[in-house]
Amino acid sequence: MAALKPYSSLTDYQRFANEVYGASNRRHFTVDEMLTNIVRFAMRGLKGIRKGDSEKVRTNMTIALSWTMSLLNQLDLTIEQHVWERFPYVCSYCGSCPCACKAKKVKKRVIVKVNPRLRPRTLHDLQVMFNEIYPASTRTLEHAGIHLAEEVGEFSEAVMAFRGNHTESEFDNVILEASDLFSCFMGVFNSLEVDYEKTLVASFKNGCHACKHTPCICEYNYVVNFKS
Ligand SMILES: [Zn+2]
Ligand SMILES: [Zn+2]
Numbered sequence: 001m002a003a004l005k006p007y008s009s010l011t012d013y014q015r016f017a018n019e020v021y022g023a024s025n026r027r028h029f030t031v032d033e034m035l036t037n038i039v040r041f042a043m044r045g046l047k048g049i050r051k052g053d054s055e056k057v058r059t060n061m062t063i064a065l066s067w068t069m070s071l072l073n074q075l076d077l078t079i080e081q082h083v084w085e086r087f088p089y090v091c092s093y094c095g096s097c098p099c100a101c102k103a104k105k106v107k108k109r110v111i112v113k114v115n116p117r118l119r120p121r122t123l124h125d126l127q128v129m130f131n132e133i134y135p136a137s138t139r140t141l142e143h144a145g146i147h148l149a150e151e152v153g154e155f156s157e158a159v160m161a162f163r164g165n166h167t168e169s170e171f172d173n174v175i176l177e178a179s180d181l182f183s184c185f186m187g188v189f190n191s192l193e194v195d196y197e198k199t200l201v202a203s204f205k206n207g208c209h210a211c212k213h214t215p216c217i218c219e220y221n222y223v224v225n226f227k228s
Pocket of ligand 1: 091093094095096099100101102
């Protein structure tokens with residue numbers, strides 16, 4: 001029985017998602033359908049923001065990010081190293097922590113020096129890092145939600161472009177957009193003041209959060225009609 005333990009890294013979580021959901025996903029869902037599920041649950045999360053229902057936001061954003069991990073697994077793409085290269089404890093654009101894009105009116109992406117000693121190891125520390133780069137105090141939850149929606153769109157475009165032409169440069173773009181999307185999920189959880197690692201550990205003590213099996217044996221109809 002796979003279980004997600006405290007102090008798990010992002011890669012641990014991706015492996016866990018593969019062990020529990022990989023077989024069922026490969027059998028039942030194409031990459032495009034997985035993309036639809038990311039959109040579907042992220043939009044439910046946005047509805048939660050509009051309604052002021054933070055539990056709805058937390059649940060649906062967690063599911064949307066879980067689908068994102070599953071899609072990356074389907075593409076055989078482990079994202080943690082790329083997230084770190086894109087966000088090495090500084091903003092990927094202005095190179096500062098906290099981000100100073102607005103104050104410095106940065107117009108061109110700077111080249112960033114990476115200090116490997118700062119690299120977060122756990123999901124919790126990764127979330128903390130994103131709050132230091134992009135402090136929740138500098139934006140509203142609505143703002144974080146809109147930014148996430150933008151990045152869901154950009155990630156979708158990148159995946160569709162790659163699936164159309166299958167070039168290396170388009171795959172590199174999928175990597176960049178997946179990293180940006182991950183940072184926006186962290187932004188929403190930081191604005192919500194939700195500890196993402198704790199949420200995952202509580203949901204995934206015994207394999208699938210719904211059927212409690214490894215691998216998941218939830219029926220297709222249950223998955224596609226899931227209420228949240
Ligand atoms: Zn910045
Ligand atoms: Zn299940």
